[in-house]
Amino acid sequence: MLNRRNFLQYSTLAGSAALLPAALMQTVLAQTGALKVQTLQPNVSLVSGGACNVLVAKAANGDLLVVDGGLKAGAKELRRTIETSMGSTRFATLINTHWHPEQTGLNELLGNKSTRIFAHENTREWLSTSIKRLLEDKVYQPLPESARPNDVFYNYGDFMHGASKVEFGYLRQAHTDGDMYVYLPEANVLHAGGVLATDGWPFLDWWTGGWMGGLVDGMETLLSIANNGTLIIPATGQPITRAELQVQRDMYAKIFDSVRGMFQKANTVEQTVAAKPAKDWEAKYGSADAFITLAHWSLIPHLTPDA
Numbered sequence: 001m002l003n004r005r006n007f008l009q010y011s012t013l014a015g016s017a018a019l020l021p022a023a024l025m026q027t028v029l030a031q032t033g034a035l036k037v038q039t040l041q042p043n044v045s046l047v048s049g050g051a052c053n054v055l056v057a058k059a060a061n062g063d064l065l066v067v068d069g070g071l072k073a074g075a076k077e078l079r080r081t082i083e084t085s086m087g088s089t090r091f092a093t094l095i096n097t098h099w100h101p102e103q104t105g106l107n108e109l110l111g112n113k114s115t116r117i118f119a120h121e122n123t124r125e126w127l128s129t130s131i132k133r134l135l136e137d138k139v140y141q142p143l144p145e146s147a148r149p150n151d152v153f154y155n156y157g158d159f160m161h162g163a164s165k166v167e168f169g170y171l172r173q174a175h176t177d178g179d180m181y182v183y184l185p186e187a188n189v190l191h192a193g194g195v196l197a198t199d200g201w202p203f204l205d206w207w208t209g210g211w212m213g214g215l216v217d218g219m220e221t222l223l224s225i226a227n228n229g230t231l232i233i234p235a236t237g238q239p240i241t242r243a244e245l246q247v248q249r250d251m252y253a254k255i256f257d258s259v260r261g262m263f264q265k266a267n268t269v270e271q272t273v274a275a276k277p278a279k280d281w282e283a284k285y286g287s288a289d290a291f292i293t294l295a296h297w298s299l300i301p302h303l304t305p306d307a
């Protein structure tokens with residue numbers, strides 16, 4: 001059972017609140033074990049503290065929309081937290097912003113005929129096959145069929161969640177090749193999925209189609225959707241404003257230009273890493289060596305003539 005005493009220990013969201021749009025500053029924080037529930041708007045909450053940021057919206061009839069689901073190991077706690085904080089057990093739609101285990105841990109628990117699991121077609125395909133990444137001593141097994149996305153899209157679109165519109169779209173090859181955003185225009189909240197991480201360097205999963213140029217393109221798409229009042233939710237880390245997203249996009253565009261330049265001069269990955277193309281930002285985000293390695297590798301299929 002959820003620890004109610006913890007749940008009722010509300011506190012204001014100090015620190016980052018000063019950076020958020022004024023309309024979203026009246027947030028409260030509810031602590032439920034490791035997970036935190038932050039009310040963004042009436043019936044729209046952000047659950048953080050698990051493996052990824054989870055956005056939840058409740059329609060008037062109690063139907064829940066959940067964007068991303070954390071790891072499978074935390075699925076039951078997440079489900080309980082959502083049920084208690086939203087006052088509903090009606091999981092109508094679960095969205096997977098991409099295939100990673102940090103996003104798809106609720107699928108098995110909710111995978112049945114009554115929950116719609118929505119994702120990009122490539123995400124459904126990755127979740128239907130075994131995945132082995134280079135240098136990683138691990139095989140990601142396919143999800144059982146009932147836990148895989150049962151509703152997919154290719155480009156973009158929208159649907160109604162109760163009386164509110166939900167917009168979604170493909171971010172092409174970026175963090176993986178199945179990334180998507182989810183935008184709730186009424187609440188003015190944009191879930192950026194794996195394209196955005198505000199707590200460190202992102203993992204660029206080039207084994208399943210991610211690449212550095214696409215990461216920058218994905219951020220540009222997000223900038224085209226957001227306005228000055230939009231709260232932008234990254235896969236991990238604190239939510240940011242559009243102005244802060246612009247800073248992120250500019251940083252990644254500069255790093256992309258540097259890495260691409262070195263790649264085109266036939267630098268080895270070791271030379272590119274040693275040149276420290278992200279050094280200006282390492283004080284803030286830590287060593288970028290692993291990220292630069294992935295960024296360099298991700299250029300191979302895109303910039304090598306014969307690849």
Ligand SMILES: [Zn+2]
Nearest residue numbers: 098100175194
């Ligand atoms: Zn991911």
